[in-house]
Amino acid sequence: MLSETHDPTSVLLVDDSPDTLAMLTDALSLSGMNVEVAHSGREALTSVDRRLPDIVLMDAMMPGLDGFETCQILKGEKGLEDVPIIFMTGFDETEHVVRALASGGVDFIAKPVPLDELLARIKVHLANARKARSARKALDRTGRRIVACDQNGAILWTTPQAAQLLARAGLRADEGDRLPWEVIDWLGSEMESETAGLAGLRTRKTGACVEFRLLERAADGEILLRLFDCDQGSDEERLADGFGLTLREAEVLLWITHGKSNKEIAEILQMSPRTVNKHLEQIFNKLGIENRTAAATMAVRILWNEG
Secondary structure, eight states, X not given: OOOOSSSOOEEEEEOSOHHHHHHHHHHHHHXXXXXXXESSHHHHHHHHHHOOOSXXXXXXXXXXXXXXXXXXXXXXXSSOTTSOEEEEESOOOHHHHHHHXXXXXXXXEESSOOHHXXXXXXXXXXXXXXXXXXXXXXXXXXTOOEEEEOTTOBEEEEOHHHHHHHHHTTOOOSTTOBOOHHHHHXXXXXXXXXXXXXXXXXXXXSXXXXXXXXXXXXXXXXXXXXXXXXXXXXXHHHHHHHHTOOHHHHHHHHHHHTTOOHHHHHHHHTOOHHHHHHHHHHHHHHHTOOSHHHHHHHHHHHHHOOO
């Protein structure tokens, strides 16, 4: 069985061929999955309103609403952002592959569908989807303000805390909305550097002041941004206030939380390694701890308490 949980994997099978539906339903059911069938794109849309599947197998070429159009609606309007959609078609052509991926599909398999290969791909995509959902839930639980966007600034997803901050700032945070033009322009010019993730861009519209900081540029083009409420003060100011540190000591502590060595911190802050060591001694004394790991742990608790 592909699912190791008590609830079997639910599959939405969309195809206008009765023979294909019967064959795949039998094969997937024997593999321990619950299968819901739809004979058309419109039936698929109705089906997901009743129950969200774990994965969708979609015939590309169907009369009326074809698979590509159905996939776009499922991804854009029906809450299936994290549900993998695998396309099936008898036309193994580049154009169809491109359309499948462009419409939101994660994979493409040619008919007649080889069952062993299909089951293997289902297993891989289910595992990837679950990892993505787990990572998203972990971010939600920690209260981090994270926004994912593409290179054009279109929002792909946000954590609830990020959406709340954007709303307070008078900015839209729904999927497909675009970030402010100044943020898009900043993303286009932002280069990888030693200070990536700390030096950010601040913008204020009608409400809260929001600072955007670059976390990561993924290979697939997804950009992760971390948001801060500028009105709460900078990270350095929050650490200084929280622990009774000088701003210089807070800067050193902040870089420790980013895993930098004393030599790297000295280069970044343009001071000698000996001065960094002296600041560390003061930090350890004020925090009542003895090592860098403990200092970083305490600092993270302050920084992650974003309200």
